[in-house]
Amino acid sequence: MPPKDKSAPEASSSQEITGQSALPISRIKKIIQLDDDIVQCSSNATFVIAMATELFIQYLTEQGHNVVKSERKPRKLIQYKDLATAVSRIDNLEFLSDVIPKTTTYKQFKEKRAKEATRDAAPEKGQRTLNGSLPPTVEEKADTEDEQDGLQSEVPRGSRPPTVTMMVDRTVEASGGDQDVEMTDQ
Secondary structure (H helix, E strand, C coil): CCCCCCCCCCCCCCCCCCCCCCCCHHHHHHHHHCCCCCCCCCHHHHHHHHHHHHHHHHHHHHHHHHHHHCCCCCCCCCCHHHHHHHHHHCHHHHHHCCCCCCCCCHHHHHHHHHHHHHHHHCCCCCCEECCCCCCCCHHHHHHHHHHHHHHCCCCCHHHCCCCCCCEECEEEECCCCCEEEECCCC
C-alpha cells in the first residue's frame, strides 16, 4: 500500500471521521421521545439524526460566516444578525424565517405599527357616516386636528370631549322612500 500524500485533501474537508457525534446522543434520544408519533427509535437512527444535525449546524454557520465575509469590514465573530441575514437570503434556509427572524430597531417597529394602525383605521370603500356623508380621509383628519389644536390651545387636552365617528356598513331601501340605516357589529 503506497503511503498517503499528506497534501491531498481529505474526503470530509478537514474533519476526521471518528464514528462519534459531537452532540450528546442521550439528549437527542430525549428530544426524539418528546414526539408522540415516534414510538421507538433505534440507536443507529439516533446516531444518523445526530450526524445530520451536526452537518446542518455546520452549513448554517458557514452561511453566516459568508455573510460576515461579504461585509465592508469583516468581523471575526458571527452574530445573530448574520444568521438572520443568511436565512433571509438563502432559499435552502427559508424554513427558518420564523425561528430566526431579522431584527428591527424600535424606531422601525414604531413606524410599522403606526402604518398598520392607520391602515386599519381607514374606512372601507363605500362606508358612510350616520349623516350620510363620506368620512374624512387620513390627511383631512390630520389637518382638522391641527386646526382644532390651534383653536383650543387654552383648553387642557383631557377636558375636551372625545371625537367619535360612527361608520355605516350599508343602507337599506325602505318602501316609503326614506332610507333607513342598518348598523352591524363586526
